[in-house]
Amino acid sequence: MKRRVVLKNASSLALSGLVMPSLVRAEDKYPSKPIAFVCPYAAGGNADQRSRQIGRFLSTALGQPVIVDNKPGAGGNIGTDLIAKGKPDGYVIGMGNFAPLAVNPTMFKKMNYDPAKDLTPIALIERGPLILMVPPNSPFKSVKDIIAAAKAKPGTLSYASGGLGGSHHLSAEMFKQIAGLQITHIPYKGGAPATTDLMGGQVDMMFEQMYSASPSIKAGKLRALAISSKTRSPLFPDLPTMAESGVAGFEVQNWQGLVGPAGLPVAIVKQLNEIVNKALADPAIKEQMLGQGNELGGGTPEQFAAFIKLEADRWGKLVKAADIKPD
Numbered sequence: 001m002k003r004r005v006v007l008k009n010a011s012s013l014a015l016s017g018l019v020m021p022s023l024v025r026a027e028d029k030y031p032s033k034p035i036a037f038v039c040p041y042a043a044g045g046n047a048d049q050r051s052r053q054i055g056r057f058l059s060t061a062l063g064q065p066v067i068v069d070n071k072p073g074a075g076g077n078i079g080t081d082l083i084a085k086g087k088p089d090g091y092v093i094g095m096g097n098f099a100p101l102a103v104n105p106t107m108f109k110k111m112n113y114d115p116a117k118d119l120t121p122i123a124l125i126e127r128g129p130l131i132l133m134v135p136p137n138s139p140f141k142s143v144k145d146i147i148a149a150a151k152a153k154p155g156t157l158s159y160a161s162g163g164l165g166g167s168h169h170l171s172a173e174m175f176k177q178i179a180g181l182q183i184t185h186i187p188y189k190g191g192a193p194a195t196t197d198l199m200g201g202q203v204d205m206m207f208e209q210m211y212s213a214s215p216s217i218k219a220g221k222l223r224a225l226a227i228s229s230k231t232r233s234p235l236f237p238d239l240p241t242m243a244e245s246g247v248a249g250f251e252v253q254n255w256q257g258l259v260g261p262a263g264l265p266v267a268i269v270k271q272l273n274e275i276v277n278k279a280l281a282d283p284a285i286k287e288q289m290l291g292q293g294n295e296l297g298g299g300t301p302e303q304f305a306a307f308i309k310l311e312a313d314r315w316g317k318l319v320k321a322a323d324i325k326p327d
Contacts, residue, residue, distance in 0.1 A: 030090050030268055034065040038086075038094030040079025042072040046211060047256060050125060051095045053288075054258065057279040058272070075165050075326070076100035077111060080259075084113035088263035093122070093272065096259035102311035103165045106319040108326055115312065120264040121304040123276035124257040124297030126289055129229035130171050130207040132242065133222040135198060138205075143226050143245035146205065147179050154182035160203040162191035164326055167254040170315060171207035171228055173322045178247050198222065209254055210235070210293035228252040235293045255311075257297055257304055273301050 039051040055066040071079035080100040086092025101115045161168035188194035216222040226245045242250035
């Protein structure tokens, strides 16, 4: 009887806003159970590695397990759709990437989610430039050499990519569009087989993310001609940008950040955003990201949302102009 009276009084106090902290249910505090972190790409890649790295930091900060769940397929659409379909309570979050958030909505005729309506941007994690590479025995010593050869014999040169709609692919399409070139696209099922054929001379060139390209360049297995970022990288200070190489206005960076389902409570978004910003200031995480040639993200959820919109508008126009469609 006394217990019922206590519970009744606690309920009345809660409704009036005067309930003491000791009477608040433990499960009302976020998080009170494990969190699913969906990675839309396969294990072992950069998205997976970063998901696990940020997941570990979140787990320590929140005091709950953060379990990375790889759901690859359809250019990142399958995993991103799972995030969008999650209950907006903070227990389903995941990695939002360049392709599924900014490219695929235009490239695919039908998608099961709308990035602008079905997802909550939480925090930009990183941006990474790409490097234009050629085989070590290639006759091309500069971007200008490629432009001259492509214009002299349109359609005879080729470029590799890790698949349709990815940053490898769209970097080359932007190069073609700005320079007015005809270069044949050879898509592969992943960056590794594309790089292997590039080394063997089966294709003429390829844009590859810096973290993946660096070892082959340093080992002399591939030759770097230019970087896709707006400014030069401290890791390759002698490597010119594409703009410096004569391709005015060229800038491409692969990127990814933390997202959740639409309708995620503001308090949870703020909490997760603050933790990601702290993660990016962590010496070990910061050193690893910068050591791969990436730029640190961070900032507010609103800034990330605005960034996604700008990227979606920009790449949507390119996809339409180049008439890029999935296989």
